[in-house]
Amino acid sequence: MTKRFLITGSYGQIGQALIPAMIERIGKENVVATGRKKRIPLFKELDVIYHRLDIRDHYGLRSLLVEYDIDILIHNASVLSATGEKNPQLAHSINFEGFYNALEASRELNLEQLFAPSSIAAFGPTTPLVNTPNTTIMEPTSIYGISKVYTELMGNYYNKKYDLDFRSLRYPGVLGVEEPGGGTTDYAIDIFYEAIKTKKYTCFLGPDVRLPMMLMSDCLKSTFDLIEAPNEKLKHRSFNVTAMSFTPEELVSEIKKYIPEFEIAYEPDFRDGIARTWPQSLDDSVAREEWDWKPEYAFEDMVKFMLEGISNRLGIPYK
Numbered sequence: 001m002t003k004r005f006l007i008t009g010s011y012g013q014i015g016q017a018l019i020p021a022m023i024e025r026i027g028k029e030n031v032v033a034t035g036r037k038k039r040i041p042l043f044k045e046l047d048v049i050y051h052r053l054d055i056r057d058h059y060g061l062r063s064l065l066v067e068y069d070i071d072i073l074i075h076n077a078s079v080l081s082a083t084g085e086k087n088p089q090l091a092h093s094i095n096f097e098g099f100y101n102a103l104e105a106s107r108e109l110n111l112e113q114l115f116a117p118s119s120i121a122a123f124g125p126t127t128p129l130v131n132t133p134n135t136t137i138m139e140p141t142s143i144y145g146i147s148k149v150y151t152e153l154m155g156n157y158y159n160k161k162y163d164l165d166f167r168s169l170r171y172p173g174v175l176g177v178e179e180p181g182g183g184t185t186d187y188a189i190d191i192f193y194e195a196i197k198t199k200k201y202t203c204f205l206g207p208d209v210r211l212p213m214m215l216m217s218d219c220l221k222s223t224f225d226l227i228e229a230p231n232e233k234l235k236h237r238s239f240n241v242t243a244m245s246f247t248p249e250e251l252v253s254e255i256k257k258y259i260p261e262f263e264i265a266y267e268p269d270f271r272d273g274i275a276r277t278w279p280q281s282l283d284d285s286v287a288r289e290e291w292d293w294k295p296e297y298a299f300e301d302m303v304k305f306m307l308e309g310i311s312n313r314l315g316i317p318y319k
C-alpha cells in the first residue's frame, strides 16, 4: 500500500526537486509539502497539498500529521552551514528544537518512519578526512555540524529506546539547478550560473579545497533507496553517501573544456575555514552493503548535466 509522506522545509534546494519526484512516484494525494513561506509558484503548478508550518510549532506539526494520516515524515527544515555561522542562535533553535519536535511527534504518533538528513558537516578536524569511514570520530566545529551529530545521536537513541524507525543520510554537497540554501558547497552550483551568464566567477573557497559531492538525482535516489530499504537489513541508522570528490580548480578545468574563456578568481572567506574541517572523500561502503547504494553520475557527466540544465533554465546557450 502506498505510504503518505509529510515533508518539512519543502521549498528548499532539495525539496524543490524532491516534491515533484515524489508526486511522480506515489501520486500527489500521498504528498503533503510544508514550509515557512507561502506556497511557491512551483507548488501551485504541481497542485500539491501545501501548508505553512514552522517546524518549531509543536501543535501545528502534530495536527498536520494526524489530519493527513501521515506514515513517514521527511524532515528537511534546517539552517545550513554558512547561514548557521552567521546566526548560531537561529541555527540552534531551528536545527535542535525543530528536530526534537519532529522526533517527539514521530514517537508520540507512532509514525512508521522518520527520515532526517545529516551532512558531511557532522565530521570535523579530528576525523580522518580522506575516505572517511561510516563510523569514526565526529567532533564538528560548526553549529550546523553539531546539530547534525545531535540529529544522528538522538535518532539512534529513539530507535533503541522507542523502536522509532529513524533513518539518515550524510549528504555531501548536493548539485542541481535549484538555488542552494546557504551552505559551504554552494560554490559548485553558483559557478555554473556565472560561467554561463558572465564567464567569470569569484570563488569563496581556495582552489585546493576537495569536498565530496553528488548530483541532485543521486541525492533523491539515495533518499528513496534508504527510505524503502527493509528495516531488518539495516545495522546502522546514519550512512555516508557520495558520488564524487573534486576541488574548485578541477571543476574550473572541466568547465573550461566547454567554455574556454571562463575566468576564475579566488577570495576564500570563512566558508573556506569550514570546508577544510570536512571530509575530502567518503567511504560509503556501509550504505552499499546494507541497502545496495550506488550513484549514477560521476564528475564529467555531472559537469555536462549542470551546464545543460542551467543553460536551459537561463535560456542562455553555454557554447
Ligand SMILES: NC(=O)c1ccc[n+]([C@@H]2O[C@H](COP(=O)([O-])OP(=O)(O)OC[C@H]3O[C@@H](n4cnc5c(N)ncnc54)[C@H](O)[C@@H]3O)[C@@H](O)[C@H]2O)c1
Pocket: 008, 009, 010, 011, 012, 013, 014, 015, 035, 036, 053, 054, 055, 056, 075, 076, 077, 078, 079, 080, 094, 098, 116, 117, 118, 119, 120, 170, 171, 172, 173, 174, 175, 179, 180, 181, 182, 183, 185
Ligand atoms: N543541499 C545540500 O548540499 C545539503 C548537504 C548536506 C545536507 N543537507 C541537508 O538536507 C536538508 C535539506 O537541505 P536543503 O539544501 O534543501 O536546504 P535549504 O536551506 O535549501 O532548505 C531548508 C528549508 O528549511 C526551511 N526552514 C528553515 N527554518 C524553518 C522553520 N523554522 N520551519 C520550517 N522550515 C524552515 C527553509 O525555509 C528552507 O526552505 C537539510 O537537513 C540539510 O541540512 C543538504
